[in-house]
Amino acid sequence: MKIAVDAMGGDYAPQAIVEGVMMAATEFPDLSFQLYGKESAIREYLTTEKNITIIHTDEKINSDDDPVRAIRRKKEASMVLGAQAVKNGEADALFSAGNTGALLTAGLLIVGRIKGIDRPGLMPTLPVLNSDKGFNLMDVGANADTKPENIHQYAILASYYAKYVRGIENPTVGLLNNGTEAGKGNDLTKKAYELLTNDKSIHFIGNVEARELLNGVADVVVTDGFTGNAVLKTIEGTGMSMMKLIKSAISDNGAKGKLGGLLLKDGLYAIKDKLDYSKHGGAALIGLKAPVVKTHGSTGKESVYYTIKQIREMLQTNVIGDLVDYFENQAK
Structure with a gap:
């Protein structure tokens, strides 16, 4: 199971994100992580690369960016690249502690809604x-x-x-x-x-x-x-x-x-x-074709860990796949 991680989102990124990911990678060997962000900043806190891959980008979405404009214009932003990986089947879920509005927009415009779900x-x-x-x-x-x-x-x-x-x-x-x-x-x-x-x-x-x-x-x-x-x-x-x-x-x-x-x-x-x-984990954006989960911007490494644990449970139970089947059948 692969999780795309916006390593640059949040008040304490990338440190809190990287440290939380390492905690989860140690406990859950069935998970692998794709960290999107500035490689030098990520490596400053990365002490193990087991099941962790870094995808470098210098661009990120800031907390005060306009959500729709940022998603459409910042094509190489860490959040956008993570969402694109989910859409392309290169990752199974997206996690971010960044701009909430931008993550909602990325979920809708890139990952996509389940057919039959209005909002x-x-x-x-x-x-x-x-x-x-x-x-x-x-x-x-x-x-x-x-x-x-x-x-x-x-x-x-x-x-x-x-x-x-x-x-x-x-x-x-x-x-x-x-x-x-x-x-x-x-x-x-x-x-x-x-x-x-x-x-x-x-x-x-x-x-x-x-x-x-x-x-x-x-x-x-x-x-x-x-x-x-x-x-x-x-x-x-x-x-x-x-x-x-x-x-x-x-x-x-x-x-x-x-x-x-x-x-x-x-x-x-x-x-x-x-x-x-x-x-209990983060806030899941439910109604999309794949798990997209947001945690608080001021999150620490423990919150990152618990949110990843939550995403793992969502992937293991295939709850999103079941919802896709349910609503698509209803829409026929």
Whole structure:
């Protein structure tokens, strides 16, 4: 299994990317990696080349580049070359920590949509406080303007992923809304609710509220990309703010606070670990013909490792191939 890696994408590239790839290459000998980027910069951190190939390019897409313009004009950019390798069958999946909009554009324009999918969605796996299984949230920003039919497709796509990659036999699906009653929400959510209710191939449990997400209210939660992105960033921000508040409470209470903090050290690390959704991998752009996965721009080597582990599971289970077959048959 070959993974094309945009080695120049992200705040700490190429160091974090290269170090994370080496961690994965050591643990997963069935994977090989094609690192696209400036060879001299990559080699500065590369200590082993086992199952790792470097494809040199001086061009990269910056975080402030216009996504569509960058993909169309920067033909030799590391992200573009990686996407092209997937399209040509030279790699099985694409990984990047770079410009999110550019990666979405590369996925759509180069890798290509599954026939029958109107709009692919971006989907992370997020933590649940009372278990280790987490939940999938889709869409978290690929599409700001969403139709009811898109949300219906997100439920099918995410359910496939939850079942075959995460191993949940009959994943429950909730529609994110401002109340649990069937008649709640705006025109979009009301129409989406009807479509989800009428599709017996998914285990739809109705509307769910944002306050219940981290309590494991559903295995899959679907929404429009604007709302999903706001919820994702709220979860991220709340987790970081809570840890800052706890640290501040300890440091501001003198010796007594520090002693208490020392006694609670293991528990506090457990909380931090629980809220770290990067250990579930990156956000997968589901609805394309091959796995395209994005991790946070400020990612470290551990996050790169976990994202590669996620991609490996997607390739092993052939979840994308199954989705291609499903939707192409539906489209006939």
